[in-house]
Amino acid sequence: MKPKTNLKVIQKRIVKDVLEFKWAIICLVIYYMLTHEVFHAFCPMVIVTGLPCPGCGMSRSIFYLLTGQFGRSFALSPFAIFWILLGIWFVYVRYVKGKRVKGIYLFMGCLCVAMMAYYVYRMFTVFPSTAPMIYREDNIINNLLKLH
Known part of the structure; x- marks a missing residue:
């Protein structure tokens, strides 16, 4: 019989990865805090151009999915x-099984x-009238153009 994976082993794998990527995590947290404080947004494309990005609405969509609001x-x-x-899949393979996650880049x-x-379809069919596919006028390019 194969022994069950010990929770301490899983925790050790997670801590190892967090420590390995600590500077990226710290930079992401700082970026998040600064952009939300200054621009009230997270997406660089929205901040700079005011246009929605292909991932606009993804965080809310995941939240709705996890709370049973499928529609x-x-x-x-x-x-x-x-x-x-x-x-x-990534968490299971990487941390529970302790293996390299093969094929993840292809899937992503x-x-x-x-x-x-x-995104292209939505830009032609619902932009700029339906959230999250809206134009934000408070973007950097628009503000720079108003200065002239």
Whole structure:
């Protein structure tokens, strides 16, 4: 019989990864705090151009999905379920099984291509009238152009 994975082993793997990526995590937290304080947004594309990005609405979509609001989730982004499944798969393989996650870049690449295609479709069909596909006038480019 194969022994069960010890929780201490899983915790050790997680701590190792957190320590390895600590500077990236710290920079991301600082970026998040600064952009929300100054621009009231997180996405660099929205901050600079005012245009929605292919991932706009993804955080809310995942939240709605996790709270059982499937219709609202799907309306914002039909890709949230795939990112959740990818995350669960990654955590299981990387931390529970302790193996390298093979094929993750291919899956992420396919998911990003699908999101880009859906983004183009939404830009032609619902932009700028339906959230999250709206234009934000308080962007950097628009503010710079008003100075002249």
